[in-house]
Amino acid sequence: MSEKFDVIVIGSGPGGYVAAIRAAQLGLKTACVEKWMDTDGKQVLGGTCLNIGCIPSKALLDTSHRYHDVTHSMDVHGIETGKVKFDVSKMMARKDGIVKQLTGGIAGLFQANKVKPIQGVAKLLAGKKVEVTAADGSQTVYEADNVILASGSVPVNIPPAPLVDGVVVDSTGALEFDSVPKRLGVIGAGVIGLELGSVWSRLGSEVVVLEAMDTFLPMVDKAIAKEANKILGKQGLDIRLNARVTGTEVKGKKVTVNFVDAEGDKTEEFDKLIVCVGRKPVTDNLIAADSGVNLDERGFIFVNEHCETEAPGVYAIGDIVRGPMLAHKASEEGVMAAERIAGQKPQVNYDLVPSVIYTHPEIAWVGKNEEQLKSEGIEFNPGVFPFAAVGRALASGEGEGMVKLLADAKTDRIIGCTIIGPNAADLVQQVLIAMEFGSTSEDLALTMFGHPTFSEAVHEAALDVQGHAIHKVSRKKRK
Numbered sequence: 288m289s290e291k292f293d294v295i296v297i298g299s300g301p302g303g304y305v306a307a308i309r310a311a312q313l314g315l316k317t318a319c320v321e322k323w324m325d326t327d328g329k330q331v332l333g334g335t336c337l338n339i340g341c342i343p344s345k346a347l348l349d350t351s352h353r354y355h356d357v358t359h360s361m362d363v364h365g366i367e368t369g370k371v372k373f374d375v376s377k378m379m380a381r382k383d384g385i386v387k388q389l390t391g392g393i394a395g396l397f398q399a400n401k402v403k404p405i406q407g408v409a410k411l412l413a414g415k416k417v418e419v420t421a422a423d424g425s426q427t428v429y430e431a432d433n434v435i436l437a438s439g440s441v442p443v444n445i446p447p448a449p450l451v452d453g454v455v456v457d458s459t460g461a462l463e464f465d466s467v468p469k470r471l472g473v474i475g476a477g478v479i480g481l482e483l484g485s486v487w488s489r490l491g492s493e494v495v496v497l498e499a500m501d502t503f504l505p506m507v508d509k510a511i512a513k514e515a516n517k518i519l520g521k522q523g524l525d526i527r528l529n530a531r532v533t534g535t536e537v538k539g540k541k542v543t544v545n546f547v548d549a550e551g552d553k554t555e556e557f558d559k560l561i562v563c564v565g566r567k568p569v570t571d572n573l574i575a576a577d578s579g580v581n582l583d584e585r586g587f588i589f590v591n592e593h594c595e596t597e598a599p600g601v602y603a604i605g606d607i608v609r610g611p612m613l614a615h616k617a618s619e620e621g622v623m624a625a626e627r628i629a630g631q632k633p634q635v636n637y638d639l640v641p642s643v644i645y646t647h648p649e650i651a652w653v654g655k656n657e658e659q660l661k662s663e664g665i666e667f668n669p670g671v672f673p674f675a676a677v678g679r680a681l682a683s684g685e686g687e688g689m690v691k692l693l694a695d696a697k698t699d700r701i702i703g704c705t706i707i708g709p710n711a712a713d714l715v716q717q718v719l720i721a722m723e724f725g726s727t728s729e730d731l732a733l734t735m736f737g738h739p740t741f742s743e744a745v746h747e748a749a750l751d752v753q754g755h756a757i758h759k760v761s762r763k764k765r766k
């Protein structure tokens with residue numbers, strides 16, 4: 288038996304690395320096991336988020352947005368650009384540099400906080416023992432008073448579209464293309480499909496998105512999902528709903544996709560195909576049968592609201608447990624688990640988890656939307672304000688979209704907000720903070736907002752709930 292720890296964290300994604308740092312800050316002797324290695328055999332920290340998820344995708348979204356802006360939006364400013372050249376390899380090198388900087392930063396934070404990184408594949412055994420198999424096959428068993436499982440998730444594969452190196456890829460492959468595909472197919476009009484579809488569309492690909500469901504973004508407020516469909520369609524994303532892929536065939540460097548939609552059988556040919564139909568938790572070989580940890584009916588690790596599994600002293604956080612697969616949700620759970628191990632009693636407010644789709648404009652929401660409130664029979668007052676009436680938005684060429692704020696009809700407390708528009712991710716966060724403090728729409732309406740800012744759309748939406756938005760004619764008249 289080797290070293291004993293107060294806490295062993297399995298996985299170094301935004302759940303695991305945050306949990307490990309917080310545990311160490313609280314004076315607990317902490318180790319974090321991570322299996323990921325680069326081609327030089329060096330351990331890679333940061334998980335999906337930093338390496339093949341949030342960060343690299345946003346780096347490519349940024350580059351592609353700049354390129355699209357330069358090639359499509361300069362004339363109106365009187366800026367002549369001439370012939371614009373684009374180099375995919377430089378875009379990728381920039382992305383890789385950002386990833387390296389951030390993952391290296393985690394290694395530095397581990398060192399500064401005295402978190403011990405252990406390379407290898409970890410498995411939880413009975414009695415909170417953790418077996419680690421290193422790259423050379425050697426095994427070490429560590430003991431811990433507490434274990435935090437944070438092994439994350441991987442993409443779901445579908446039988447009609449098996450991955451074929453460089454042609455049919457998952458989200459990871461779609462972050463690595465070495466050229467801009469002329470025709471790009473995307474299976475799944477979810478978050479990844481829209482974000483990565485946008486990246487390559489902005490760079491010149493003709494993008495067709497095949498979505499099995501007949502509703503576009505069913506988790507988003509209906510009116511805003513409709514607006515998003517319209518805007519993204521105008522940008523060139525050919526989104527086909529009710530399209531069920533039945534098979535694919537790769538011939539040379541092209542892929543043929545067979546699918547069925549409302550009109551019958553169809554076929555499309557693409558240069559590349561991205562399969563992004565959801566992600567599944569990583570639980571294979573993670574827990575021994577006698578570890579006391581169980582899975583729920585959907586294959587996630589079963590936990591209570593404090594991320595405690597059924598084995599005392601064993602926690603599970605992030606993408607391997609119920610709830611949205613989001614980096615910030617994983618991190619908050621990591622902090623909660625570490626603080627509970629240290630004897631504190633924090634909670635995660637699962638009612639206020641923000642969601643963002645980083646298209647342009649961004650789509651962001653928190654709390655309940657109109658359809659959810661109606662189905663739950665909760666009466667509400669809506670406030671809506673379009674960015675087309677916001678001076679700063681027009682000055683920045685960002686007049687598309689709107690803010691929709693919902694307040695409880697009895698208490699006026701804000702119960703939901705959905706935004707499509709410039710900086711929606713950051714604007715929704717303002718509303719979330721107000722909601723966290725129990726604000727009413729009147730509180731927001733009485734708050735002074737700087738001018739000219741995009742945030743004024745949030746202010747006007749709150750005023751609209753009150754019935755007296757200034758820069759639009761409010762539907763309802765209240766004093």
Ligand code: FAD
Pocket residue numbers: 297298299300301302303320321322323333334335336337339340341342344407408409410437438439440458479569572573604605606607612613614615616617645
């Ligand atoms: P992960 O980040 O998946 O990390 C788990 C780690 O555990 C991995 O490093 C893995 O190697 C390691 N591991 C697994 N098993 C073992 C084992 N047995 N032993 C040792 N190590 C192990 N979320 C957002 O909030 N915002 C975004 O903008 C966003 N964009 C995304 C874009 C893409 C393309 C993708 C794919 C995902 C995106 N996500 C985004 C989702 C986000 O990345 C995940 O929700 C988040 O990474 C989950 O964190 P985690 O710590 O639970 O797991």
Ligand code: NAD
Pocket residue numbers: 445474475476477478479480482497498499500530531532563564565566611612613642643644645
């Ligand atoms: P998703 O669940 O967002 O979307 C998958 C889509 O694929 C759905 O619309 C689904 O109906 C469709 N689909 C499923 N099977 C299909 C099939 N056979 N044919 C056609 N369509 C099919 O999943 P994702 O886009 O893969 O993203 C995975 C997770 O990663 C998400 O849960 C999300 O939370 C996270 N993520 C978050 C962000 C962000 O926060 N900005 C970005 C990327 C990923």
